[in-house]
Amino acid sequence: MENALQRFLFEHVNIRGELVSLDSSWRHVLERRTYPNSVKRLLGEVTAATVLLAATIKLDGTLSIQIKGHSALQLLFAETIGSTSFRSTAKWNEHEEMNLENINLLSGGSIAVTITPKTSGQPYQGLVQVQSESIQESLENYMGQSEQLPTRLWLASNDQKASGMLLQKLPGKDNIESDDWQRINTLASTITDKELLSLDFDTILKRLFHEETVRLFDDSPLSFMCSCSEKRTDGMLQSLxxxxxxxxxxxxxxxxxxxxxxxxxxxxxxxxxxxxxxxxSSDPIQDFHGSIN
Incomplete structure (x- = not known):
């Protein structure tokens, strides 16, 4: 399934999971700008992670992940709008090192996860300092501290696709459930980036968990959508x-x-x-890429 989120649940154990596949919607992001390979890979992983984390909560609003680095990466931002759309972008310094395959863009940086309700309530933001070269481990640490629910992530991206898988241990009572969590994690950890980027949801779940009883929920379609508008741009100018x-x-x-x-x-x-x-007030915008005033 392309451009979709698949939720699943392990029967008889308190563990839930999600798979996400962003295909043409991810390519839509890349069409807008030319990103260095290192930035493009990290942006894809964070975009997939944003969708996965948003799906763990009842979200009526937005969830965003923002990374500020102390290296050549100035800013990386991904946002899920409701449960059906997303957008993402990045800013960086033009250095030759940006094209290196092994550059650590997260070094010395921080990650902010912000949840903004659509109608009522105050925005919530959690901040964590990056302690790892892996965005997966950094976000797992954040989830463990903020939600107090053990969470694992597997993320991968390339020029064509951004994908990911999330597992989360739900509240339990005894050591048996800890054994279940360890077993499911061991199975999930055999997934490769190539498999995440090339296999469909059913094949991944059968490959990893064919001896487990897994309940699937209806998949949810996803698309790229920007929430910019004339009204917001007017407000930005007013704030200046x-x-x-x-x-x-x-x-x-x-x-x-x-x-x-x-x-x-x-x-x-x-x-x-x-x-x-x-x-x-002004008239509605008609030309998507044209002037409005």
Missing amino acids: GEAEVRSILSEKGNVNITCEFCGKNYIYALPGIDRIFSGQ
């Missing part, structure tokens, strides 16, 4: 302040804002700036 925005307008003739996720351009001339700071 009228004097600053008009100074940019005077210097450059217009104010041009490009969405880092989808590449959409928002171009404001004088009438558009006047509208924003007078509180007037």
Whole structure:
């Protein structure tokens, strides 16, 4: 199944799991910008992880993972919107080392996981310092500290696909369940990146857990979707302040804002700036990549 999330549950043991496959939706992300290989691989893994973590909670809003590195990686950001869509992007310094296969982009960095409710409630953010070269281990440590539920992740990505698998131990009572958790983890750890990127969900589950009783739930479709909008862009300009925005307008003739996720351009001339700071509304956007004011 392409561009989908598959939830599953082990019968008779308190362990749940998820598989995610991002195919054309992941390629849609890569079409927007040319990423160095090291950044592209990490971005794919974090994007898959964001979808997997969001599926472990009842999410009516967004869940994002943001990584700030102290190396050549400035920022990496992936966000799941509800349970059906996602977006992701990255910023980096142009260094030759970015093309090295063994570069550690996480070195000295931090990971922030933010949950933002759609309607009511305050956003929640958990912050963890990176203690490993592996994004999987870093996120597992975060889940163990914040959710207090043992969680394992397997992530892989390339130019065509971003995939992942999550296992999570649900609350239990005795040592038998600890043995179950160890056994299931041992089986899952035989998965390879190549298999995650090439096999379908059914084949992966049969290959890993053919001696276990696994219950499958309906898979959920996923797509790339950007939440940028004219209203949000207006608000960003308002936060800069009228004097600053008009100074940019005077210097450059217009104010041009490009969405880092989808590449959409928002171009404001004088009438558009006047509208924003007078509180007037505007007509709907018709051209996805064109100017709006």
